[in-house]
Amino acid sequence: MNSQPSPLSLRRAESADWPEIIALDARTFALPAPLPDAEVAEFRARVTDTMVVRDDGSDGAPLVAVSLYFRLPVTVPGGARLDSAGLSWVSVAATHRRRGLLRRMLTEQFAAWQRAGLPLAILTASEGGIYERFGFGPACFAETVTVDPGAVVWRTEAPADSRVRYGTAEQIAARIPDLHARWAAAQPGAVHRPDTWWPSILADRGFRRNSQTTDLYYLLHEDGYAAYRIDAREASATVEEFVAVTDQAHTDLWRVLTGLDLVTSISAKIPVDDTLGLHLRNARAVRVTGRSDELWVSLLDVTAALTARTYAADGALALEVSDGWCGREGLYRVAVDGGRASVSRVTTADGLPVAALSVATLSSLYTGGTTARALATAGRIDCDSPATVDLLDAMFRTDRAPFAGTYF
Numbered sequence: 001m002n003s004q005p006s007p008l009s010l011r012r013a014e015s016a017d018w019p020e021i022i023a024l025d026a027r028t029f030a031l032p033a034p035l036p037d038a039e040v041a042e043f044r045a046r047v048t049d050t051m052v053v054r055d056d057g058s059d060g061a062p063l064v065a066v067s068l069y070f071r072l073p074v075t076v077p078g079g080a081r082l083d084s085a086g087l088s089w090v091s092v093a094a095t096h097r098r099r100g101l102l103r104r105m106l107t108e109q110f111a112a113w114q115r116a117g118l119p120l121a122i123l124t125a126s127e128g129g130i131y132e133r134f135g136f137g138p139a140c141f142a143e144t145v146t147v148d149p150g151a152v153v154w155r156t157e158a159p160a161d162s163r164v165r166y167g168t169a170e171q172i173a174a175r176i177p178d179l180h181a182r183w184a185a186a187q188p189g190a191v192h193r194p195d196t197w198w199p200s201i202l203a204d205r206g207f208r209r210n211s212q213t214t215d216l217y218y219l220l221h222e223d224g225y226a227a228y229r230i231d232a233r234e235a236s237a238t239v240e241e242f243v244a245v246t247d248q249a250h251t252d253l254w255r256v257l258t259g260l261d262l263v264t265s266i267s268a269k270i271p272v273d274d275t276l277g278l279h280l281r282n283a284r285a286v287r288v289t290g291r292s293d294e295l296w297v298s299l300l301d302v303t304a305a306l307t308a309r310t311y312a313a314d315g316a317l318a319l320e321v322s323d324g325w326c327g328r329e330g331l332y333r334v335a336v337d338g339g340r341a342s343v344s345r346v347t348t349a350d351g352l353p354v355a356a357l358s359v360a361t362l363s364s365l366y367t368g369g370t371t372a373r374a375l376a377t378a379g380r381i382d383c384d385s386p387a388t389v390d391l392l393d394a395m396f397r398t399d400r401a402p403f404a405g406t407y408f
């Protein structure tokens, strides 16, 4: 038997590659195969660029790896909207794992993103142990909660009519993209949805969910919406999407959701600083059942990214950034005045306080999802004095927890 490794060629995907790309990802992520034609067409319209690997030494030169990305804006602390590369659909055939194919594909993709001047890369991770080596850090989190509607008593009277209504298909299509855009602009960590994303979301195709559940029901409010499904056998509701631009919309929508008749539990993923429990007489009606990392971030252009966000405290320090992956290592001087930073790469700290950290740790710190103090306590940031921890912590703190809101 010939045990020489087969030659494996890496290149950009062409149209003819797509049936095999879909088949590979369907196998990997347990999707139905084939996917509906409309879903494939809509998906391809969202993709910016795709790398594939073929096994040229095997019969038919099968496609054995894929990695692609979408251009997706993200809101960073302070409200700036940064363009990012949203890495997704990364899959290597079970027959070709651990032969460096992920590394080869990402080498190409990072180079292309840096050439394009993208400040950030983002992803939603299948596993927690893969992406730190490429400079990604978990940056936005969510709590999974189960609400017991029988235990819900609101502290305030319900308004006579909060003007929440079930939307018709036309009203939903006409209103929710705009509501989502308004929400995303104000929510740090939010992933914006380009127009090409909505047809597939609105189609709510059956393969995306448990077959026991209903279609999505949309509740519309002038400043938000919620989409949920019912599992009649379990008498449960799952909130798939909750978007509130104002506190009033948050309260009005949750009032309807927690009042659904014939439902004995409601589950949802909510921001870690969500106020739902604080509105209730018995906060235990909202039980936290999990906490998950929802968005991983990697600062591709450290200077541009650090310049784009705002800061909670003024001061100056030097960040000694390490990166074993794509050249982001170095000393960065960050001087904050009036909440805005001027950032430059320098060769010496020149007497400034110094904090040493990896680019992955800096990416976790960047969104405000994890504090500098916690990271320093865990040994992930090495500061030259306790006062430097205090300064870094004060600078990078944010008044709201970041929340991504889109899985991709």
Ligand SMILES: CC(=O)SCCNC(=O)CCNC(=O)[C@H](O)C(C)(C)COP(=O)(O)OP(=O)(O)OC[C@H]1O[C@@H](n2cnc3c(N)ncnc32)[C@H](O)[C@@H]1OP(=O)(O)O
Pocket (backbone or CB within 6 Å): 028, 087, 088, 089, 090, 091, 092, 093, 096, 097, 098, 099, 100, 101, 102, 103, 104, 123, 124, 125, 126, 127, 129, 130, 133
């Ligand atoms: C953004 C997204 O799309 S998330 C989805 C990621 N895809 C999946 O989870 C699908 C199932 N898994 C796979 O398809 C593959 O196993 C992949 C894509 C995770 C890895 O592909 P491979 O080609 O085997 O990875 P490759 O050989 O290039 O390994 C690169 C490095 O990552 C490490 N690595 C790979 N997979 C894992 C893992 N699951 N957990 C921890 N480390 C891993 C390797 O050990 C290697 O480390 P090193 O080079 O630093 O020593």
